[in-house]
Amino acid sequence: MSEIPVYPPSPEFVQRAHVKGMAAYRDLYERAKQDPPAFWADIARKELTWFKDFNQALEWEAPFAKWFTGGKINASYNCLDRHLATPRKNKAAIVFEGEPGDRRFITYQELHRLVCRFATVLKNRGLKTGDRAIIYMPMIPELPVALLACARLGIIHSVVFGGFSAEALKARIEDLGATVVITADGGWRRGKEVRLKDAVDESLKEAPQVRDVIVFKRTGSSLEMKAGRDHWWHDLDAELSKDPQTEAAAERCPAEPLDSEHPLYVLYTSGTTGRPKGVLHTTAGYVLQTMMTMKWVFDLQEDDVYWCTADIGWVTGHSYIVYGPLAAGATCVMYEGAPDYPAFDRFWRIIEKYRVSIFYTSPTAIRAMIRQGDQLPNSHDISSLRLLGSVGEPINPAAWDWYHRVIGKGRLPIVDTWWQTETGAIMISPMPGATPLKPGSGTLPLPGIIADIVDSKGEPVGENREGYLIIRQPWPSMVRNIWGDPERFKQQYWSRVPGCYFTGDAARQDEDGYFWVLGRVDDVMNVSGHRLSTMEIESALVHHPSVAEAAVVGKPHEITGQAVCAFITLKRGDWNHADLGKELRQWVAKEIGAFARPEEIRFTDALPKTRSGKIMRRLLREIVTTNAVTGDVTTLEDLSVVAKLSSQHDED
Ligand code: WTA
Numbered sequence: 001m002s003e004i005p006v007y008p009p010s011p012e013f014v015q016r017a018h019v020k021g022m023a024a025y026r027d028l029y030e031r032a033k034q035d036p037p038a039f040w041a042d043i044a045r046k047e048l049t050w051f052k053d054f055n056q057a058l059e060w061e062a063p064f065a066k067w068f069t070g071g072k073i074n075a076s077y078n079c080l081d082r083h084l085a086t087p088r089k090n091k092a093a094i095v096f097e098g099e100p101g102d103r104r105f106i107t108y109q110e111l112h113r114l115v116c117r118f119a120t121v122l123k124n125r126g127l128k129t130g131d132r133a134i135i136y137m138p139m140i141p142e143l144p145v146a147l148l149a150c151a152r153l154g155i156i157h158s159v160v161f162g163g164f165s166a167e168a169l170k171a172r173i174e175d176l177g178a179t180v181v182i183t184a185d186g187g188w189r190r191g192k193e194v195r196l197k198d199a200v201d202e203s204l205k206e207a208p209q210v211r212d213v214i215v216f217k218r219t220g221s222s223l224e225m226k227a228g229r230d231h232w233w234h235d236l237d238a239e240l241s242k243d244p245q246t247e248a249a250a251e252r253c254p255a256e257p258l259d260s261e262h263p264l265y266v267l268y269t270s271g272t273t274g275r276p277k278g279v280l281h282t283t284a285g286y287v288l289q290t291m292m293t294m295k296w297v298f299d300l301q302e303d304d305v306y307w308c309t310a311d312i313g314w315v316t317g318h319s320y321i322v323y324g325p326l327a328a329g330a331t332c333v334m335y336e337g338a339p340d341y342p343a344f345d346r347f348w349r350i351i352e353k354y355r356v357s358i359f360y361t362s363p364t365a366i367r368a369m370i371r372q373g374d375q376l377p378n379s380h381d382i383s384s385l386r387l388l389g390s391v392g393e394p395i396n397p398a399a400w401d402w403y404h405r406v407i408g409k410g411r412l413p414i415v416d417t418w419w420q421t422e423t424g425a426i427m428i429s430p431m432p433g434a435t436p437l438k439p440g441s442g443t444l445p446l447p448g449i450i451a452d453i454v455d456s457k458g459e460p461v462g463e464n465r466e467g468y469l470i471i472r473q474p475w476p477s478m479v480r481n482i483w484g485d486p487e488r489f490k491q492q493y494w495s496r497v498p499g500c501y502f503t504g505d506a507a508r509q510d511e512d513g514y515f516w517v518l519g520r521v522d523d524v525m526n527v528s529g530h531r532l533s534t535m536e537i538e539s540a541l542v543h544h545p546s547v548a549e550a551a552v553v554g555k556p557h558e559i560t561g562q563a564v565c566a567f568i569t570l571k572r573g574d575w576n577h578a579d580l581g582k583e584l585r586q587w588v589a590k591e592i593g594a595f596a597r598p599e600e601i602r603f604t605d606a607l608p609k610t611r612s613g614k615i616m617r618r619l620l621r622e623i624v625t626t627n628a629v630t631g632d633v634t635t636l637e638d639l640s641v642v643a644k645l646s647s648q649h650d651e652d
């Protein structure tokens with residue numbers, strides 16, 4: 001441990017920071033720890049704008065939490081309207097750059113106008129509080145507009161990442177019981193159009209409950225509009241302008257006063273079964289904690305230009321492009337396309353162009369940049385940067401060093417933020433004006449977060465502080481339920497250690513109390529910072545007529561962290577392995593999305609199993625980790641011997 005370098009914050013950073021120095025952090029942490037609900041109640045009253053004050057900070061009937069009960073609030077109001085009475089009204093809320101190079105600067109006032117108009121459009125379609133909307137859009141400003149318009153009316157939204165296939169989209173539309181789909185003709189990615197509306201059409205072949213599809217025109221390519229069901233966004237919007245009174249009313253569309261616990265959104269994420277689970281977040285607690293972490297973790301100041309490179313299809317985009325930054329009144333850069341288009345310096349160009357001061361990205365993106373050499377960032381003026389962030393997976397020391405040295409010029413703090421779709425907001429992270437950094441560690445839990453490490457029986461660990469990462473007390477932005485499946489919610493997160501939240505991650509705590517997240521302990525993989533379930537890919541594969549059995553494991557990968565590797569046994573037949581390998585990869589792209597495509601497919605005569613018939617993934621993981629077969633992705637292996645040997649003594 002002694003060789004790990006430690007980087008304390010610079011005196012200049014500390015001076016300007018919201019939380020100055022370790023003593024200030026410790027104070028805040030200890031105060032919160034004594035009575036977390038009281039701590040959160042205090043800041044909820046100070047930081048959020050309420051239509052009606054709440055009576056109780058927390059009602060906790062484990063594992064079901066209700067925060068700020070009795071209160072009335074609206075997320076869209078907190079992100080928009082309340083800024084309009086301040087000088088922020090003319091500040092840029094969104095600085096948008098499309099992949100082709102088009103730009104838009106949208107002030108808070110203008111964003112409010114766009115959101116009100118679109119909320120009126122939704123109202124005019126008969127949508128109301130409690131209805132569900134699926135949003136399947138490219139990274140353009142109309143995506144946050146759609147989210148905030150839904151939130152304004154209490155319509156529960158679920159964003160589906162544009163990389164998901166029609167099949168995956170359909171499963172989500174059905175599970176949510178959505179009656180409207182908001183989409184676009186397409187978006188731009190590496191100079192090509194990603195055709196979203198086509199996938200929507202495909203997914204809606206059998207979905208009678210979807211009455212409306214609203215289509216934003218982004219690429220202008222030709223497509224079919226189904227009469228009665230499909231409407232152009234601009235046509236519905238134009239109807240609002242038919243007379244000045246209608247228009248004025250549309251642009252004032254009031255935000256509904258909603259219960260603190262009104263469902264804000266459902267975001268589907270991969271779990272340990274073949275079926276994705278809908279993580280449910282509610283209103284007040286979620287907005288509070290995403291907003292507070294903008295101050296604590298990103299040290300957001302009024303003049304910052306903040307850029308999070310995530311896609312709004314994932315939780316990072318929900319919390320740190322939309323709700324957190326807008327509630328905090330930030331100027332957010334939003335970029336539509338790929339980091340390597342037209343060249344690998346796109347990120348540095350954007351930072352230079354808009355004078356970005358806070359930059360939040362993933363270790364995968366950093367590793368991809370390292371490969372391109374220092375010359376690209378060095379040829380741009382990125383001196384506006386003052387803080388760097390990382391999220392999605394543990395950041396390896398080499399990537400940390402490069403980020404710190406080449407992008408941070410050896411002086412910028414890096415906040416390594418640990419959290420999950422389920423936690424809603426950042427949980428473990430440095431406070432950049434306080435916490436000394438250690439490369440690769442998320443450092444310490446934020447105020448109000450009681451994190452701990454336990455062994456496989458849920459007991460506290462001893463001297464060697466390594467085991468499962470848990471959270472001992474409820475927190476405001478926590479997952480409230482799995483949509484339509486409370487049993488799975490209980491079982492998945494709350495059954496290991498009664499009353500405590502089980503993260504599914506392993507971690508170690510060092511002598512300074514710093515947390516080092518080691519990775520998942522369940523069947524969830526992390527590929528390019530995207531969560532993928534082994535079971536979900538397996539169940540896609542066994543749908544293919546040639547496949548008898550499939551076992552999927554994550555294999556270490558230099559750039560993406562992990563890569564998908566599938567072991568397959570085939571049904572009887574005369575198969576050409578090379579062709580079939582290609583076909584199966586394509587098949588997964590169709591069933592889930594191209595980003596889930598196995599990098600490697602290995603055919604085998606048998607899969608190693610325990611006597612009770614469980615596939616021994618641990619063994620397969622060992623095989624892919626130790627024997628670095630690359631290139632030939634369709635090797636046939638005889639695992640039956642290993643299986644026979646191992647099943648004698650492995651019932652794990
Ligand atoms: C992993 C993304 C180490 C972790 C916000 C977690 C991390 C999963 C970090 C959640 C980090 C995320 N250090 N591991 N800074 N950030 N993870 O739901 O395994 O897409 O459980 O949320 O990513 O992924 P999710």
